[in-house]
Amino acid sequence: MTLSACVDGEGLESPTSSDAESEVVECDVVPGDLAETEDSVPFHLWVSNQSFDVDPVDIQVYVDDNQVVCDSFLVESQHTWILFELELDGGEHSLRAVGLDGQVELVDTFAVSDEHWGLLSFWTEEGRDFFTFGVEDEPILFQ
Secondary structure, eight states, X not given: OXXXXXXXXXXXXXXXXXXXXXXXXXXXOOTTSSOOOTTEEEEEEEEEEOOSSSOSEEEEEEEXXXXXXXXXXXXXXXXXXXXXXXXXXXXXXXXXXXXXXXXXXXXXXXXXXSOEEEEEEEEEETTEEEEEEEEESSOOOOO
16 A cells, blocks of 8 residues: 555545644654555545534545544535545555544444545444544545
8 A cells, every 4th residue: 555645635636624623633644654465546535513403523545554644624514525645555454543532433344346435434423422434446536
């Protein structure tokens, strides 16, 4: 896996929420830790805070135990998605998302064989905080 962009909010293709006045989030993101291989394919990971109740929210994302996202995300109008560009080898991968200083966690697996798009969102409904995650084989269209 190669991390093409994402160092504490730098190198993003969308505006980052790093300027939010919130607690400092400890980050271990180091791009390029793992070398890209001939089997690597693009994985476009979109991350969003969809909770008006928790704003901003700290989110850390790990793919195959490598931290790839570490930032505070604003809800704004609920139409803010931050793009993180990854290169993953084809096959099965694990994803772990952590928020609210470890109080909320999602663990999932997904497979890639060619270019894919992922969407991770943080939500609050009926007093419960949680993540949702999905993977698509076509670009995700936002409205």
